[in-house]
Amino acid sequence: MRATVLVRPKPGILDPQGEAVGSALGHLGFEVRDARVGKVIDFEVDATNAADAKAKVERMCEQLLANPLIESYEIEVTA
Amino acid sequence: MAMPRPRIGVVTYPGSQDDRDALWALAALDAEAVPVWHEKRDLSRLDAVVLPGGFSYGDYLRCGAIARFSPATAAVCEFAEAGGLVLGICNGFQILCEAGLLPGALLRNETLRFVCRDARLRVERNLLPFTSRCTAGQLLVIPVKHGDGRYVPPPGLDPAQVVLRYVDNPNGSIDGIAGVCNEAGNVMGLMPHPEHAVDPLLGSDHGALILASLVDSARRHALAAA
Structure with missing residues (x-):
């Protein structure tokens, strides 16, 4: 996805x-x-469905893609 | 009995720039300065570790964000959690913040310009392993050179964790914070470059106060371990 x-x-x-x-x-x-200037990160992710993909990307955001002290994030998943 | 020369490691990441200056400065201050490649996982024979300045892994995504995942950084985290002395300079400070060893984050300078000049600093805390040769309130002149040095503390940062403050804030850091330590006081990060200020020929030798404090503390560790 x-x-x-x-x-x-x-x-x-x-x-x-x-x-x-x-x-x-x-x-x-x-x-x-x-x-305000932010950034966009696009990628393909292997997942069984949209909810699974979103949960994975959520973990990526928390561990790497955003720094929660200074940044917020929004996730969009499409098939 | 001869005083032992403490072994202080300096990590080299792909993109590190100031590792050799840090090695040179530590050796000049009578430490055994040990280069540590970023793939190394074992720091057990070291008395302290320095993370140097530069642009590790291109500083992609956020400064220090990728270096956090290198094997040496994992080893530095274990070393620090066991009470080991860790000093992060500039990019090293950014890496320690990203790795969660130090509070806060470093963002693009308020002016959007790379700043490269001597900075005047006030020592806010002098009883740390990194500042024991300084006096409280002492003014130091140490150069800064960075594009992303605006320190943003987490909400409710304990003021006792602020070690150095800019007298003339060069980057828009909140409350002029130039250097912080962790709660235990064994990990410190600062944006100015003490390794570039250990010889009066280069304008200031005040950086030697910070690095010699670290060497003193590392020597005590070496003596205790001997």
């Missing part, structure tokens, strides 16, 4: 990259607020 993990800086964690991107968008004339 195809898994997509979305990792974001947690609320309250200063994100200077997000601020720089927000400011650059402002220079282009786009009015944006609270820009």
Whole structure:
């Protein structure tokens, strides 16, 4: 199954990259607020069904893909 | 009786850069500096271990996140849990945080710029194996060189675990924290590079206070084990 993990800086964690991107968008004339920069991790995972895949990816997030002190994550699983 | 030279290991990961400077500095301070390859699992003959600066495993994903899984890091965790002295410098500090041996995390500098300059530090805790040659409140000048040095402590970090604080915060670290230790006080990490400041010819020899403290403590361990 195809898994997509979305990792974001947690609320309250200063994100200077997000601020720089927000400011650059402002220079282009786009009015944006609270820009945040995270990362996307995509991969294939062997699993019997979506719930199994999600449980596996959850463990990957906790052990490696996100640092729970500073990052939150969202998991999406598709067949 | 001659004082024994303590054996202090310096781990080399793929991407480590400051391992040779750390080996040189420790040897200059009268330790037997021992290179430790990242595939090594046994640290039992060492009196202390240093994790050096650099960009281990390319620092992919997060700084220190991949190095955490190397055999040497597993050995360092066991060594620290048994009370062994572990000092992490820069990338070594990031690895110790990722491995859970030290609290907190290190994020991209507030300015988004790599910072490379002398930093002024205040010694907040001087009765540790890593700071015994310092006095409380002493000002040290030790260089920093990093892009990801903004320290974020966990909620409720015990202030007693803050060992060093920046006088002029170069990276946006919360409360200016430059170095922390674990609760037991046998593991310490700092972003500044003491191994680059052991000879006055290079601008400052204040880094020698940190490393010589470690050598003193490791020597006591060697004497006790002898």
